[in-house]
Amino acid sequence: MLTFNLLVAAALAYVAFLFTIAFIAERRASLGKVAWLRGPLIYTLSLSIYCTAWTFYGAVGFAARSGLEYLTIYLGPTLVMLGWWWFLRKLVRIGRSQRITSIADLISSRFGKSTALGVIVTALCVVGVTPYIALQLQSLTLSFAVFADAGGSEWVAGDLNAVALYAAGGLAVFTILFGTRNLDANERHHGIVLAIAVEAVVKLAALMAVGIFVVWGIAGGVEQTLARIEASDIAHWEQSGGRWVGLTFVAAAAFLCLPRMFHVLVVENDNERHLATASWAFPTYVMLMSLFVVPIAVVGLDLLPEGSNPDLFVLTVPLNQGREGLATLSFLGGFSSATSMVIVATIALATMVSNHIVVPIWLRSRGQGAMMSGDVRAVVLTARRLSIIGVLTLGYVYYRLSGGGAALAAIGLISFVGVAQILPVMMGAIFWRGATRVGAAAGLTTGFAIWAWALFLPSFGEGAILSARVLAEGPWGIGWLRPSALFGFDALDPLLQAALWSMLLNTAVFVVGSLLSFPSPLERLQGAQFVNVFEHSAGAQTWAPNSAQAEDLLIVAQRIIGPTEAQAAFQRAARAQGKAGYLPDVTPEFVQTVERMLAGSVGAATAHAMVSQTLEGAAVSVEDLIAVADEAAQILEYSNKLEAKSAEQERTARALRDANQKLTALSIQKDAFLSQISHELRTPMTSIRSFSEILREGGTDVAAQQRYAGIIQDESIRLTRLLDDLLDLTVLENGQVVLNQQEGSLADLLDRAVDTSGLRSGGIKVIRRPADEAIALSTDLDRLGQVFINLVSNAQKYCDAENPELRIVVRQTPQGPVVDFIDNGSGVPEASQEVIFEKFSRLEDHARAGGAGLGLAICREVMLRLGGEIFYLPGQGGAAFRVVLPKSQAMAAQ
Amino acid sequence: MAQMPRQPLFLARSSYRQRRLRDAIRFLPITGIVLLMLPLLWPRGPDGPGNGQVLIYIFSAWSFLILLSFLLTRRLRNDDAEEGNEPKAEDG
Numbered sequence: 001m002l003t004f005n006l007l008v009a010a011a012l013a014y015v016a017f018l019f020t021i022a023f024i025a026e027r028r029a030s031l032g033k034v035a036w037l038r039g040p041l042i043y044t045l046s047l048s049i050y051c052t053a054w055t056f057y058g059a060v061g062f063a064a065r066s067g068l069e070y071l072t073i074y075l076g077p078t079l080v081m082l083g084w085w086w087f088l089r090k091l092v093r094i095g096r097s098q099r100i101t102s103i104a105d106l107i108s109s110r111f112g113k114s115t116a117l118g119v120i121v122t123a124l125c126v127v128g129v130t131p132y133i134a135l136q137l138q139s140l141t142l143s144f145a146v147f148a149d150a151g152g153s154e155w156v157a158g159d160l161n162a163v164a165l166y167a168a169g170g171l172a173v174f175t176i177l178f179g180t181r182n183l184d185a186n187e188r189h190h191g192i193v194l195a196i197a198v199e200a201v202v203k204l205a206a207l208m209a210v211g212i213f214v215v216w217g218i219a220g221g222v223e224q225t226l227a228r229i230e231a232s233d234i235a236h237w238e239q240s241g242g243r244w245v246g247l248t249f250v251a252a253a254a255f256l257c258l259p260r261m262f263h264v265l266v267v268e269n270d271n272e273r274h275l276a277t278a279s280w281a282f283p284t285y286v287m288l289m290s291l292f293v294v295p296i297a298v299v300g301l302d303l304l305p306e307g308s309n310p311d312l313f314v315l316t317v318p319l320n321q322g323r324e325g326l327a328t329l330s331f332l333g334g335f336s337s338a339t340s341m342v343i344v345a346t347i348a349l350a351t352m353v354s355n356h357i358v359v360p361i362w363l364r365s366r367g368q369g370a371m372m373s374g375d376v377r378a379v380v381l382t383a384r385r386l387s388i389i390g391v392l393t394l395g396y397v398y399y400r401l402s403g404g405g406a407a408l409a410a411i412g413l414i415s416f417v418g419v420a421q422i423l424p425v426m427m428g429a430i431f432w433r434g435a436t437r438v439g440a441a442a443g444l445t446t447g448f449a450i451w452a453w454a455l456f457l458p459s460f461g462e463g464a465i466l467s468a469r470v471l472a473e474g475p476w477g478i479g480w481l482r483p484s485a486l487f488g489f490d491a492l493d494p495l496l497q498a499a500l501w502s503m504l505l506n507t508a509v510f511v512v513g514s515l516l517s518f519p520s521p522l523e524r525l526q527g528a529q530f531v532n533v534f535e536h537s538a539g540a541q542t543w544a545p546n547s548a549q550a551e552d553l554l555i556v557a558q559r560i561i562g563p564t565e566a567q568a569a570f571q572r573a574a575r576a577q578g579k580a581g582y583l584p585d586v587t588p589e590f591v592q593t594v595e596r597m598l599a600g601s602v603g604a605a606t607a608h609a610m611v612s613q614t615l616e617g618a619a620v621s622v623e624d625l626i627a628v629a630d631e632a633a634q635i636l637e638y639s640n641k642l643e644a645k646s647a648e649q650e651r652t653a654r655a656l657r658d659a660n661q662k663l664t665a666l667s668i669q670k671d672a673f674l675s676q677i678s679h680e681l682r683t684p685m686t687s688i689r690s691f692s693e694i695l696r697e698g699g700t701d702v703a704a705q706q707r708y709a710g711i712i713q714d715e716s717i718r719l720t721r722l723l724d725d726l727l728d729l730t731v732l733e734n735g736q737v738v739l740n741q742q743e744g745s746l747a748d749l750l751d752r753a754v755d756t757s758g759l760r761s762g763g764i765k766v767i768r769r770p771a772d773e774a775i776a777l778s779t780d781l782d783r784l785g786q787v788f789i790n791l792v793s794n795a796q797k798y799c800d801a802e803n804p805e806l807r808i809v810v811r812q813t814p815q816g817p818v819v820d821f822i823d824n825g826s827g828v829p830e831a832s833q834e835v836i837f838e839k840f841s842r843l844e845d846h847a848r849a850g851g852a853g854l855g856l857a858i859c860r861e862v863m864l865r866l867g868g869e870i871f872y873l874p875g876q877g878g879a880a881f882r883v884v885l886p887k888s889q890a891m892a893a894q
Numbered sequence: 895m896a897q898m899p900r901q902p903l904f905l906a907r908s909s910y911r912q913r914r915l916r917d918a919i920r921f922l923p924i925t926g927i928v929l930l931m932l933p934l935l936w937p938r939g940p941d942g943p944g945n946g947q948v949l950i951y952i953f954s955a956w957s958f959l960i961l962l963s964f965l966l967t968r969r970l971r972n973d974d975a976e977e978g979n980e981p982k983a984e985d986g
Contacts, residue, residue: 067945071952075930078956082963083923085916229946237948241934248930276970279922280963287956294949 007147007328014332015170018339021198022178022191029190037190038270040277046193046264047282048200049345050077050255051289052132053139053338054412056203059290061311063297067234070293072244074286076251084279087256088265090430092275094533095266099600103262103422104352107444109604110429110530111437112523118356118605120444121422125259125352126391127448127456128418129345131411133395134402136338137164143334146315147327161400168396171342172389179347180384192343193268199336204288206333210314211292213326214299218317225295232298246496250413253420259348260341267348342395350387355603358383363606377560380602402460414455417499421447424507428514433527435510438517443510447502454483454498550583551830553594554875556610560598564813567873569597578651579658582874583830665835680722684715725854732861739780739865746819746885747773749781750808753788757796764796764804764823772810775817779866779886787859787870791821791881794855798879799825815884820873822880833872912971919966922959929955 025037036042055073062070080087091106100106104125108118141160148159178191219225229235255261269275300313303320314334318327359380425443428435457465466483474482484494486501519527550570557566567582573593574584584590591611598607691708694700700708731737747770754766777784795806801824809820828836837860863870869884933951936942943951 068948068952075956078959079923079926079930082926082959083920085919086923226946229949230944235944235946236939237933237936237942237945238938239934244934245931276967279967280960283956283960283963287953287960291953294945 004148007144007331010328010332011335014335015174018195018198019174019177022174022195025194026178026191037194040271040274040281042193042197043264043269043274044278044281044285045197045200046268047261047278048203048285049196049260049264049340050258051200051203051286051337052341052412053136053334054132055289056207056334056337057139057143057311057314058412059293060297060300060313061309063234063293064301064310064313067239068237068294069239069243069247071290072247073251074290076248076253077255078283078286079248080252080255081279081282084275087427087430088275089272090533091256092266092269092272094430094530095269096272097533098529098604099596101267101355101600101603102348102352103257103259103426104356105599105603105605106262106266107422107425107429107440108356109599110526111435111440112520112526113605113608114437114441115356115360115605115609117437117441117444118352118603120441120448122349122352122356124421124444124448125419126349126394127452128415129259129349130391130394130398131402131459132415133342133345133392134399135411135415136342137167137395137399139334140164140167140338142312143315143331146312146319147331164396164399167339168392171339171346172392174339175343175346175350175388175392176385179343179350179388180381189268189347192347193264196264196340196344199340200285203333203336204285206329206336207289207292207314209326210318210330211296213321213323214292214296214317218299218303218321219295225298228298228302229294232301234294234298242492242496246499247413250416250420250499253423254416257419257422257426258345258416259352259419260345263344263348263351342392346388346391349391350384353387353390354380354383355606358387359602359606360609363609377562377601380560410459413495414459417455417495417502418448418451420499421451421502421506424503424510428510430530430533432514433524433531434514435527436514436517436519437523439510439512439514442513443506446509447506450486450502450505451498454486454501455495458483458494550586550590551874553586553591553611554582557594557597558875560601560610564811568814569593576651578655581833581871583833585654662834662838666838669835669838681719684719688712688715688719725858729854729858729861732858732865735865737865740782741778742781743776743778744781745773746775746777746810746817749777749785750788750819753785753792756785756789757793764799764806766792767805767807769809775810775885777885783862783866784868784886787862787883788819790855790859791883795821795823795825795879799823801825801878813884815869817885819883819885820876820880821883822873822876822878824878827877827879828872830874833874836872837870915966915969919963919970922963922966925962926959929959 029037059070059073062073094100095106098106098109100109104118104121107121108114111117141163144163145160175192178195179189215222215225219228256265296313296317297310300308300310300317304313304316308316314330315327318324318330362379362383421444424447425435425440428440460466470483474480480487484497486497489497492500554566554570557569560566561569570582570584573590574581577584577587577590579585595604595607595611598610601607602610691712695705695708750768750773792806795804799806803824805824807820807822809822811818811820837856859870863883863886866886868886869882871882873880873882930952932955933948936948
């Protein structure tokens with residue numbers, strides 16, 4: 001006899017296995033080996049979270065009660081997948097081009113990045129899906145209870161609740177661990193996708209195994225099974241046409257609108273081509289899932305005593321036949337169905353809750369908008385983790401409150417009808433330019449209200465929320481408002497009439513509201529980009545040019561997607577414009593790129609709010625928008641193409657313009673330098689001459705002689721140093737320098753630089769992290785040290801903060817290890833950032849500068865010779881220089 | 895000499911086939927709806943077909959649709975460039 005403990009052990013081992021799989025997938029993904037994780041097969045399998053425990057266990061119960069009607073739940077999604085060319089292809093393309101993170105984000109983004117719409121859709125989804133999560137917890141506890149009963153121990157309610165609690169807790173841990181690992185710009189979770197793909201295989205295998213056992217093991221073959229069906233209670237085709245069509249439609253709508261399905265279909269989609277494969281592979285999967293449902297139901301009705309729960313036949317039939325191994329497999333199948341659904345549904349809901357409710361509220365409460373201090377990434381991740389815990393807690397509480405009874409079992413279809421309310425707005429969003437925010441909000445609210453009144457609230461049972469009187473006679477005795485017979489129609493069953501009225505009125509209000517209202521410019525723009533996604537390959541213009549500072553945008557981006565990625569993206573953009581460094585010109589295209597990048601992490605509405613705050617109210621110019629979004633878009637499209645052709649010339653022109661500017665600035669500075677250098681040479685010369693004259697005339701005492709000789713010597717040293725620098729630079733520039741390869745460690749070199757600059761003794765405070773500095777170097781250490789010394793003493797000289805600090809940060813970047821020298825002073829003004837490395841440049845404040853403005857020029861030449869790089873790093877809250885260590889040598893030494 | 899005009903004709907034919915293939919894919923869900931709703935026209939109760947027969951019909955139709963989708967999408971070429979011009983080339 002299979003003991004109950006053994007079953008628990010099997011479940012735990014299975015969970016450990018899933019953790020391992022997810023962990024390995026994350027590891028491989030972090031190494032960049034994602035190809036096999038992102039194939040069409042894994043994509044198709046991940047779609048199988050459509051088949052929850054409700055369908056795994058419940059389909060058999062459904063079939064036992066109402067014949068073939070259960071098939072509609074699978075036929076709807078089959079039709080959607082077969083029609084991928086119509087809807088899904090467009091949805092996926094929009095999702096990718098707009099960096100959509102959830103279905104709420106899609107609706108919010110399409111209707112002018114509206115926060116309100118995001119909140120409505122999020123609320124609808126949370127209300128609709130939470131009971132569904134509760135249903136999964138219930139099926140988990142029931143399946144445990146079946147084994148406990150079979151093992152001879154009778155369970156009390158407390159045990160069931162404990163199982164539900166442990167399950168919810170375990171799921172929260174898994175989801176937080178693998179769902180909020182990083183704030184990925186694309187919101188993709190390799191570990192979770194692979195885990196649910198494995199679970200998909202397990203549940204299919206389990207159901208097929210039970211089915212094969214039932215057909216060939218118990219019934220004795222296909223013909224005998226068919227004979228059993230003919231002899232059973234569900235022998236006749238008595239299907240109501242309305243329910244067949246209605247349920248197929250509801251299932252199809254839910255397949256598109258359920259937050260978890262949208263997540264795997266659109267957000268996690270890596271390649272549009274996968275849809276083509278999934279269009280036949282996913283129908284195959286659900287067909288196999290439903291193949292043996294009727295045989296299991298019929299045999300279960302035959303074998304098991306009257307009154308046993310048909311929802312659990314998948315478990316009880318093998319147990320009844322003494323096949324404990326099979327029952328365990330089937331249990332794991334149900335377990336997989338429940339857990340994979342809960343994990344993905346929770347991630348999808350938590351993303352929506354954190355992006356559309358928590359983060360906007362947090363931003364607003366801070367008052368300063370996007371420019372506040374601190375790392376927004378940490379806030380977003382925390383918000384998401386809390387949302388995960390919140391959603392699962394809500395599911396558990398719902399499970400406890402509903403008592404886990406039959407009321408919960410009916411919630412599957414009710415939930416489907418609830419989320420299907422998003423369908424009209426979603427279809428309008430991607431196919432109808434004229435759909436507006438007002439119409440969408442009105443339609444969604446109407447559908448939501450009717451659904452809640454006619455289906456959701458009555459589902460709690462008589463007297464729970466709506467009194468028996470209201471259910472029977474309508475509120476205040478108004479008969480046509482009775483939940484089960486709205487407008488006096490009681491010919492249809494309650495589910496169908498609620499679905500019909502909510503969808504009809506929802507669509508009608510949405511259409512009429514859109515026709516009567518007027519869209520904002522941003523809505524029209526987004527509408528054009530969504531509806532014409534296949535024609536608008538290039539994004540349209542959004543922002544008036546040159547109204548934002550690139551550096552401000554960089555600061556915001558760094559806070560949200562992290563310094564490394566933000567800097568890399570800005571560098572790419574700058575390079576595409578033909579510029580060097582980290583600050584591209586703030587063109588409309590660039591602002592849009594930044595906004596989409598942020599949208600991938602925090603949702604379109606929040607990203608838009610942050611960027612517009614950064615642009616300090618430089619709102620979209622109405623003429624710009626109308627021009628693009630208007631029906632004249634096609635003419636513009638043509639000019640866009642011309643523009644693309646001239647982009648190359650423009651890039652060259654911009655590079656030339658930049659070079660010219662630099663040359664002009666330099667020639668001015670060169671003049672200044674010549675007078676400066678004459679001055680620098682003349683000052684020591686003058687004092688040397690005067691003091692030597694005094695000495696020659698004699699008549700001074702010994703102490704004075706000593707002092708004058710000292711001054712002469714100091715001045716000659718200063719002169720020599722200046723000449724040395726000039727000579728050094730000339731040698732470097734002419735490439736005559738001989739490099740002296742040495743081995744050493746970065747930490748030692750930095751130590752030496754700090755010591756030599758006399759920083760230990762006081763003045764500026766140096767902050768370092770020795771753990772990061774353990775990097776072996778093989779290069780000309782003296783030369784590299786010279787660069788470090790120069791940067792450190794520069795910070796000492798120029799940092800104007802009250803409590804000067806210098807942070808020396810070693811980072812690993814795709815270009816190899818880099819060393820950042822960041823002080824907390826006022827930094828280098830943007831205008832000067834371009835020229836500080838030029839050899840005749842120096843900042844305004846001559847008084848405190850000791851040298852002649854050659855230090856950084858020498859540094860750059862040295863790094864060039866060593867095969868590394870040095871540049872100014874903007875947006876760090878002070879002067880910051882980045883040294884990219886010589887690559888090949890550093891790598892070779894590792 | 896005679897081969898010269900044949901070359902462009904051949905290319906046009908292949909892209910013409912691709913466009914019709916996409917049309918066929920567009921028709922798939924409609925075919926599916928018709929096939930899967932067809933049993934609703936059959937008589938109900940003891941006089942009509944039994945659930946066993948309906949089950950066999952539905953699964954056959956289902957397999958047929960899957961096979962059709964498999965055969966069609968397999969021949970689909972992945973040329974994004976062409977998609978942009980699609981509406982204009984529709985009648986080609």
